[in-house]
Amino acid sequence: MRRRCHGESRLGPAWTTVRAVLTALVAAATMGPGAAGAQSLQPAGWDADLRLAEAVDRNPDPDVVEVDFEARVAKVELAPGLQVDAWTYNGTIPGPMIRVKVGDRLIVHFTNNLPRPSTIHWHGLRIPIGMDGVPGYSQDPVQPGETFTYDFVVPDAGIYWYHPHVMSAAQVGFGLYGAFLVEDPAETVGIADDLVLVLSDIDVTEDGKLLPADTGGTVGMLFGREGNQVLVNGRRLPELVVRSGAPQRWRLVNAAKSRYFKLDLGEGNVFRKIGGDGGLTEYSEDHDFIVLGAGERADVLVTPTGDPGGEGLVRSLLHDRGYGSIFGRDFESLVTIRFADDPPYEGDPLPRTSRAMEPYELDGATEIDLELTLQEDPHDQTFAYGINHVPFWKAQPILAGLGETQVWTVTNSTAWSHPLHLHGFFFMVLDDAGDPVRPLEWKDTVDIPHERTVRLAVRFDERPGTWIFHCHILDHADGGLLSAVHLDLPPEDFRNLAEH
């Protein structure tokens, strides 16, 4: 019952060079000091359909954010007339957005009122191993009715997210995820109208029942199950009311358990990408599309343009993530853009951004070869994903020393792409010559396309522990594609439990 929306986007062409010059002149003439780009340019209530509820900070200390999270089954409305009993944090999909400043201490009092054990993993955050939320590696599962307090200092600005690491494909697929925005008060992008957009999907029947997480059996696991309802901030095809030409900043999170998104704003409309997984990139760069594998994020500036009173679409185009991922399918409509009657905005052109970043010194880095594999068990003829032909339940960790730099050459021998996520550390992606891809970007999740090789460089810092890495197509992780880096602890301390 995947919904398809027809018709071309009616977003108009991008501004022309002439218009850019004119608008710069107009802006210079009309904008007072200090007002440049810092005031909302959008109609009142423009984002009412999409504004995320935020976690309530109950700590008066301005540098401490203390919140209560309860995982529970709750009825949510995905679209008018489509309600489902989902798995939620505090009763909503996505869960409440956490908003902190870089350097703040975050305390989360987590209560698990789900029928199964759970945890919270803080995706992309460089925090101590004991806060990483992975049973068998960093904490015990939080049993139904029990609590756990997460408490850590947030080290890096950027857009992150959180989700469980128990029965991951099922629990994320049922609705357990939320955005985690870490702001840098010194940052000067200067776009007042910003949104956090959590992209996801969910698999429900027409009468609002969750489909079982093992739908499709082994074939479902091999492919990676996608939900039949695509959601943006927990809604199917929400609406944004915008003034044509007015700049917006979107922080995008792909929280889907398998699905890739290839975002498209219509012909002539570009995304100015200013940040990725781990904060701002080295410099901004314009893209016609933004492709996000499961777990990846992007920070983009956009200026949707169209006729006042008209409408357009944010779409997700087809992306080939391997065998069977395109055939017979169509684009997905994500957000309806309704252009207000206000005359088009003619202000400053979009700002460009930059960040001082140093590429890693790679001389002397330890070379690690990893192959992402699919193998058949000779004993029972079942299939499992693995790393170097070993599923996680038999895996031995990579060893690493504190401060060690490693270059991973990751070859995907399977017919499906794998967005590979490393817990706890950022890495830089390298090009074919072994140099860092420019603009530099701190990544924690990178797409390893099917039958391709990707190299990346990571420096392990002073946080010992056993840090997992895995495919963020969570069916693939549950199906074996997960292993670990053991940082500065003796190998015999490594434990490997079935539930992760």
Ligand SMILES: [Cu+2]
């Ligand atoms: Cu995968």
